Amino acid sequence: MRRRFKSLSSKQMATIELTPLIDMVFIILIFFIVTTSFVRETGIDVKRPESSLTKSISGSFVLISIADTGSVFVGDQLIDAQDHHMIAQALQGQGSQHIVIEADRSVPLHLFTTVQDACYRAGAERVDLATEAK
Secondary structure, eight states, X not given: OOOOOOOOOTTOOOOOOOHHHHHHHHHHHHHHHHHOOOOOOOSSXXXXXXXXXXXXXXXXXXXXXXXXXXXXXXXXXXXXXXXXXXXXXXXXXXTOOXXXXXXXXXXXXXXXXXXXXXXXXXXXXXXXXXXXXX
């Protein structure tokens, strides 16, 4: 048996199919978009206290920030430290009963406990303090 091979003429060029490559790129892109978690941070600069027992948390939560000036923020909104009504609205909007307080390390303890009490009065089931790992 003889086999005949056709030689490619100058008009016929070998091509590489890019469709499977493009499909794989889109699948990888979708994977990274779905598995990436986004954390909404407030716009203030907070130097968190350090702890050797720092753990990462997952799920939805309301972020409350206390600046070194004593200003308290729920998201980007400035509130009073005792205003549990605004915290309750944030909890309802988030659909969660979990709050993370991001307090500057120079914040007095009485201000932190005032905000923590307001969180529990607002209906929070869990209140955590954000820290930096040592």
